[in-house]
């Protein structure tokens with residue numbers, strides 16, 4: 001086999017640490033020669049990588065622009081102001097906080113700003129697609145606040161009304177019964193558009209605040225492919241590294257009225273010094289997402305997910321909710337092979353060079369560690385330039401791998417084909433010194 005080496009960016013700076021250099025090279029190679037279908041991942045631009053790997057990592061900047069607890073923050077203040085201004089320009093919204101180290105921290109800060117300990121929150125069930133920070137027993141969120149959960153409607157046999165959509169009657173009933181202080185919209189495994197308006201109406205009808213966790217669709221919203229919750233929800237939290245294609249981190253948008261509560265919930269409430277190198281990377285990504293090309297990107301992400309969904313459905317895999325309107329494809333493997341678990345599927349696909357994750361499907365009979373489903377995502381490979389034809393091919397290769405999973409030679413043949421495909425779509429073409 002040819003030994004293409006995909007150097008990691010800035011590789012020459014690591015000659016003094018051959019161990020880390022080798023690991024980064026190995027990971028660059030993996031990212032360049034296997035298909036990345038994890039719905040929460042993406043490839044940043046080299047500009048984002050450069051900003052994230054910059055001297056800004058050296059600076060302590062507790063506080064906010066103009067109100068820092070350390071000296072020497074003249075430039076840092078400009079960096080963070082630029083990121084905040086670009087974020088409000090991108091989405092609208094009166095106030096931006098770009099300091100959350102992750103999406104989870106953004107959510108914790110929003111809860112802290114809007115709630116008292118013990119308050120009731122209505123959010124999506126974890127096994128129907130909600131996130132850990134939406135009240136999982138394993139998360140601190142469930143220990144501090146009282147979570148009540150809504151889910152999706154049951155699946156049906158009617159192809160025109162497949163079900164498994166957010167059940168707004170249930171949201172409304174639960175809101176009336178439990179009188180939550182906060183209603184949370186947003187999901188980690190849901191292949192449909194989440195319309196913020198019905199949530200706003202229900203929240204208003206019971207006097208609750210409304211938070212939209214846009215961790216997954218943030219890039220689709222920025223690119224105009226999904227409706228924006230900014231200006232509808234009281235607080236919008238999101239990650240910067242999923243469809244938004246920035247560095248790993250979080251951000252928050254809110255009204256001017258909530259600005260102070262949100263800012264003090266992040267610092268000093270939850271975090272110490274901000275990662276200003278990552279904030280510079282966020283600023284770069286926000287400017288990239290404001291360009292016309294990003295609108296085409298967001299539309300292509302959705303078209304690619306649809307092509308992938310179509311292809312896996314043609315292999316006999318059932319699509320949860322019957323299809324997709326975003327970057328995700330949720331697969332129910334039980335129709336394909338009643339014996340095949342999500343865990344086994346993930347493992348064999350990994351061996352075939354197809355990286356994805358097992359996922360619970362609504363009312364999954366198997367445990368969250370095993371599952372009956374797979375979650376696929378189109379955001380990362382769309383960044384590399386793959387289109388619907390490549391997605392159709394990958395969908396067919398997923399079917400072949402799962403069918404022939406006990407045949408090592410067949411799995412190896414898929415891996416070789418995937419490698420060939422990926423080499424034609426390098427994530428960092430300008431960095432691959434051939």
Ligand SMILES: *Cc1c(COP(=O)(O)O)cnc(C)c1O
Pocket residue numbers: 040101102103104105107130131133186187188213215216239249250
């Ligand atoms: C990914 C995700 C988060 C948290 O993001 P991290 O950066 O991993 O902490 C929060 N909410 C939802 C819905 C997510 O999908």
